[in-house]
Amino acid sequence: MREDGTKTSLRARLLAARAGRITGTDHPVAVGATETDGAATTARRILDLPEVASARWVAAYASLPGEPETGRLLRRLRGRGIRVLLPSMRPDLDLDFREYTGALIAGAFGTREPPLGAAIFELVQADVIVVPALAVDVHGRRLGRGGGSYDRALRRARPDALIVAVVHDNELVDRVPTEAHDVAVHVVVTPRVTLRCGTSDGAQDSYSR
Structure with a gap:
């Protein structure tokens, strides 16, 4: 299926901004301390979700x-x-999920994943699923990198599993264009905001700290 041009252009703009974040060209000052603080805050926000607090598998x-x-x-x-x-990338760009016990090796497309000897479990095992995104809107519509790996994998999740997307503050946007195969998320977390998605106004169940 051919992708919507608006989606393609949005993805290109966001990837360029991420590249600038890596080199520091999108920041007038060094970002090291800010990035570290943001990672700590984001981790705390995710860990504070009641679904994560009660989870056995994430x-x-x-x-x-x-x-x-x-x-x-x-x-x-x-x-x-x-x-x-x-996740561990399959040759068909779908995902296996291996248990993480502290070790990582190089995976496809610059990713890092558990060693090949790590046990594989079905995604249905997970109570909470934390996913990457380039952008998410207030209704939980997620923009990925374009390979469709997570959209395929998330269809194998439990119906009651909580799906959480993690983005930078400026990547929580008003609207992400979607297609029929896109899978929405339930919660968006940034360093400044925790947002519950999917309500009629997109913000009724949101909260921040």
């Missing part, structure tokens, strides 16, 4: 350069005794 991901950093979140999830699953 599927998450190891962040790419330019993405909100997830290493702190992964460590704190495991520190709470929560079992963590991370």
